[in-house]
Amino acid sequence: MITTTDFFFPLVDDPYFQGKIACANVLSDLYSFGIEECDNMLMLLACSVDMTPEQRQWSSKLLIQGFNDQATLAGTKVSGGQTVKNPWPIIGGVATSILKTSEFIKPVGAVDGDVLVLTKPLGTQVCVNFHQWLRNEDRWRKIESITNEQECEEVFEFATKSMARLNRTGARLMKKYGAHAATDVTGFGILGHSTNLAGNQDASIRFEIHTLPIIKHMKKLEDHLNHPFKLLQGTSAETSGGLLICLPRDKAEAFCKEIEEIDKQPAWIIGDVIGQSDKPRSMNTSTILENPKIIEVEPNNNF
Structure with missing residues (x-):
């Protein structure tokens, strides 16, 4: 089993795209092993206490939607996760795949001439x-x-x-x-x-x-x-x-x-x-x- 985790502070103005970026980056840890299929994802979300309730609801909804849509595009799904309060909005996740060691590329085999x-x-x-x-x-x-x-x-x-x-x-x-x-x-x-x-x-x-x-x-x-x-x-x-x-x-x-x-x-x-x-x-x-x-x-x- 290979599991990867990443967290992100806001980078772009659009919370929907921030959710997509976060999901893509979490999955890239699996992709770097030549693993193209993710079995399951968890979403980790921090809602900003410094926002108004209306801002917090709007931004959190779009963060979640972007993350979920990108997971769907990747052929996987988000089955759970955790939400906490924080001064800043943060989104991240966990990606997991279960497979044999022969089914992925270990990052150790570079040779002269590559x-x-x-x-x-x-x-x-x-x-x-x-x-x-x-x-x-x-x-x-x-x-x-x-x-x-x-x-x-x-x-x-x-x-x-x-x-x-x-x-x-x-x-x-x-x-x-x-x-x-x-x-x-x-x-x-x-x-x-x-x-x-x-x-x-x-x-x-x-x-x-x-x-x-x-x-x-x-x-x-x-x-x-x-x-x-x-x-x-x-x-x-x-x-x-x-x-x-x-x-x-x-x-x-x-x-x-x-x-x-x-x-x-x-x-x-x-x-x-x-x-x-x-x-x-x-x-x-x-x-x-x-x-x-x-x-x-x-x-x-x-x-």
Whole structure:
């Protein structure tokens, strides 16, 4: 039995989408094992005592509805959970699957010659803050020379839908294309999660990330503000990000092509797995190469 748990503070203005994002992120822990079927989910909800009763009822209802709708889309159901009172609204959950060890991919099998594939773009933390600055005159004044409200709304809508998108297709294709290991990319950023994954491998290896797919306009914001989120350094937090997958080199392009055909969103080869047999496993690590290739990912409505 594999059980995963996650909690979330509000990221977006729409409680319905916040519920969808929370559900998608909880499920991604299962999907990173190549497990595409979730047997059961529990919902964990904190209702805000700082809201009026009307606000609390409205927001809680939409949070629950979004979480439930996304669970249904994933082919599973919410059978229970727990609700508490809290100063802030929080939603999270538990996802459980029961299966044989031969039926999932352990995150330990990366080998020399594999490549790293990422299934969602980076930059959600920057994008969420970008949107919040629309309501903060002082902060907006710092960036208004390089952007505008329409641009902000466009990329924020895309980021919201990207966070809510399930990684279920990636989980299914991991098995088809012989993935050796994977993780989901969330709060520790691409570098934090890739470093953790590298350290978990049975072989002595290192990851080298040469490409960063980033939501359009997020790099120019980072550059303009002198890199407060460390997006290009790989430590900017992501929420409900993509799967980072170690795949055989000769199968990675076909994986990326098929996931785009199914989900209508691209995936990218972003790095290499390099053997280092002369070093102990304790020295397994991940690095972002100097001056990585930046792919600016255009917002689209193909979700």
